Amino acid sequence: MSIFIGQHQISDPVLLAPMSGITDAPFRRMVKRFGVGLAFAEMVAGRHVLSGQDRTNRMLRHDGSGVQAIQIAGRDPAIMADAARFVVDQGADIVDINMGCPAKQVTGGYAGSALMRDLDQARRIIAAVAGASRVPVTLKMRTGWDDASRNAPELARIAEDLGVQMITVHGRTRCQFYKGRADWRFISDVKQAVRIPVVANGDITTVADAQTCLEQSGADGVMIGRGAQGRPWFPAQVIAALQGQAFTLPTIPEIGELLLAHYRDLIDSGDTWPMVRIARKHLGWYAAHLDDPRAFRTEVMTAEDPEVVLDAIDRHFSVGTDLSVSQARAA
Ligand SMILES: Cc1cc2nc3c(=O)[nH]c(=O)nc-3n(C[C@H](O)[C@H](O)[C@H](O)COP(=O)(O)O)c2cc1C
Structure with a gap:
């Protein structure tokens, strides 16, 4: 099991999810000690990227090893393009666009998952970021805004046409926030819609979850968020299990x-x-x-x-x- 994101070969596609206030450089270093396919940094607002604020600079910090995947969020294509250029100049190897964040401060600004309700604007943002970035661009989304509009396959196709190299789908709608269960089966509709790698995300907290999620979604990899909190070894544990190898838990x-x-x-x-x-x-x-x-x-x-x-x-x-x-x- 191996995926390519542009020139980056990810031999073990078990990924660490971007989590605001959590997946900073120290946490990513802990996860990377054990091993992880790819670790996403926490989301940075496109309009803050160029601000030079201490907090933003900390969020953009290189974690010292391997591929650096930086996520940006925003509504304005020109600002998002500038932000992409900036983070790449600062050492990002992959730029991820956030179209999954359900938070009102983000969707209220019509960014994050709100863009799943406005595919024309989503298209403009993806085109701007892909055009500005000399490294691979990836996109993270939910299944849709609500049950009546689960348009992740459509957005994934748009993204692929514009050059996006990997899609991650959190198997919930925006309106679910974190309630209910992630729908791993629905992610198979996204997988069938595109040829680029599709990564399934949501509610993977055991090795068995990861295996079931892969079976039900047919995805090329899994992404783990909350399951790694206080357990930075968990992605490595999943990698070992998928390879049929034993994993010794820390004492x-x-x-x-x-x-x-x-x-x-x-x-x-x-x-x-x-x-x-x-x-x-x-x-x-x-x-x-x-x-x-x-x-x-x-x-x-x-x-x-x-x-x-x-x-x-x-x-x-x-x-x-x-x-x-x-x-x-x-x-
Ligand atoms: C505290 C917290 C912060 C998050 N921050 C981000 C973020 O910055 N960008 C993003 O795309 N998703 C963010 N998410 C969503 C996660 O990446 C992931 O999609 C979601 O938690 C479902 O996966 P899980 O069940 O493995 O945690 C965040 C989730 C949590 C719980």
């Missing part, structure tokens, strides 16, 4: 070591206070592996000093001890 002390590294990387990647706050959600997710997550969360969730948090990680995850693999709660 609690090993998870503690990972979290120490992840936490330090996060704190070092920006000003201390915002990073302490941003890191808290990750602490909460990793805590789920502990027998007593609440005791750990109580200690770290209000701590403002990173040293206090590092000390708590060390103690609660018994870092430095040698618990056996069977004691890992990471399944």
Whole structure:
């Protein structure tokens, strides 16, 4: 199983989903330690790309290894074209266009999934970005705006005609937001509509989910979002399973070591206070592996000093001890 996105061969098409506030460079580095086909950075608004703001610069930061896939969102074709040129100059190897975000601040601005209701505007944006970008352009979408208008196959065909090299479909409509279940079977309609690779996304949190999703969608790969939160090894676990190989889950002390590294990387990647706050959600997710997550969360969730948090990680995850693999709660 291998796909090409332009010149980039992705030998294991198990991809990390773009997630705002989550798939920053430190998180992508954690996922890449284990292995992942491709890791998408969090969405950046096209109009912010050229702003030079610290937050935006942090979001656009290179994670240090492999193919850099940057996602941009917006409504204005000229701004999106400028944004694409800029991110490519900054080192992006792939530019992804967001036509899936359901958030009102995004769709209210008629970007993200709102573009699935306005295919003419979607066409103009795709053409502008593809024309401006000297690297492959990909597109992420939902199945449609609502149940009555599941037009992902049509948008995928438009995108393919304009030179887009891969489509990812989150198997929900915009109006579902995150409710209900992702419809993996519907994604097969998109797969049949185009020749470029189609990646299926939504609700993959176990190896069995990934296998069922591939069967039902006929997709060329899967993309994992929330399933990797607090489990940066999960994409690699899926890759191993698809190759018929065993995968050893990390022990609690090993998870503690990972979290120490992840936490330090996060704190070092920006000003201390915002990073302490941003890191808290990750602490909460990793805590789920502990027998007593609440005791750990109580200690770290209000701590403002990173040293206090590092000390708590060390103690609660018994870092430095040698618990056996069977004691890992990471399944
Ligand atoms: C907190 C959060 C942030 C997200 N941010 C983005 C984003 O920036 N761009 C995007 O295309 N999708 C974004 N998504 C959607 C995910 O990429 C993915 O399509 C969705 O979560 C379904 O996959 P999952 O069930 O594997 O999480 C986000 C999802 C979550 C939960």
